[in-house]
Amino acid sequence: MVYFQKMTPEGYKQIEDEIARLKKDRPRRIKILQEARSLGDLSENSEYTTAKMELGHLQSRLRYLGKQLKYAQIIEKNEDGKVDLGSxxxxxxxxxxxxxxxxxxxxxxxxxxxxxxxxxxxxxxxxxxxxxxxxxxxxxxxxxxxxxxxxxx
Missing domain, CATH: 3.10.50.30 (Transcription elongation factor, GreA/GreB, C-terminal domain)
Structure with missing residues (x-):
């Protein structure tokens, strides 16, 4: 059974915008990780550990938001005077x-x-x-x- 996430068009757009922002930030995070890796011993390199963790969080957030869009059911506001999604x-x-x-x-x-x-x-x-x-x-x-x-x- 597939569970669809109901949302307004504005909510869908907000998720799209966040994904775009995170994708734009990903190269910077990768560069920080590469620079931290070049500092030497990874076992005692807190910069490397932090950069790796932050990149992991970013990737996880992108996967989560992607699933939200994949299973989104956009509900348009009805005009019948009843309270509904978007009202x-x-x-x-x-x-x-x-x-x-x-x-x-x-x-x-x-x-x-x-x-x-x-x-x-x-x-x-x-x-x-x-x-x-x-x-x-x-x-x-x-x-x-x-x-x-x-x-x-």
Whole structure:
């Protein structure tokens, strides 16, 4: 069974950009490793060990991101007024006076500080397929709470 990673077009582009940046940095890392190798005894060469480890991390990250793109399922925002991947949602938390706005994104794109909520997070799951005017109950590990959906864009 193949598991596809749902993401927005913007999330896909972010991964492509990171891959490009890492590939651009790879020759520099290889050069650092070669220079460290030329310093002599590798068993006591901390520069060599560090350079080898950093290049390994870069290669590992490239493989990981490549798999993310390979198994990506890009979801375009629907226009039916329901909360879905790619929607921007203005909500009001129970007991709050100020509404907050979040974009519903894929798991890899989620960043609460940047206003991006994963569709599979407790908040994201509760809002999916609902429309403006609905009040949903979020079942979170710390307890449940209600959220009113004010706008879906």
């Amino acid at each position: 921007t949602v203005k909500i009001l938390f129970e007991g709050d006076d100020e509404p907050e706005t979040y974009k519903i994104v894929g798991r890899m794109e989620a960043d609460l500080e940047a206003g991006k909520v994963g569709f599979d997070s407790p908040l994201g799951q509760a809002m999916m397929e609902h429309v403006a005017g609905d009040t949903v109950t979020v079942e979170a590990p710390a307890g449940s709470y209600d959220v009113k959906i004010l706008e879906v864009g």
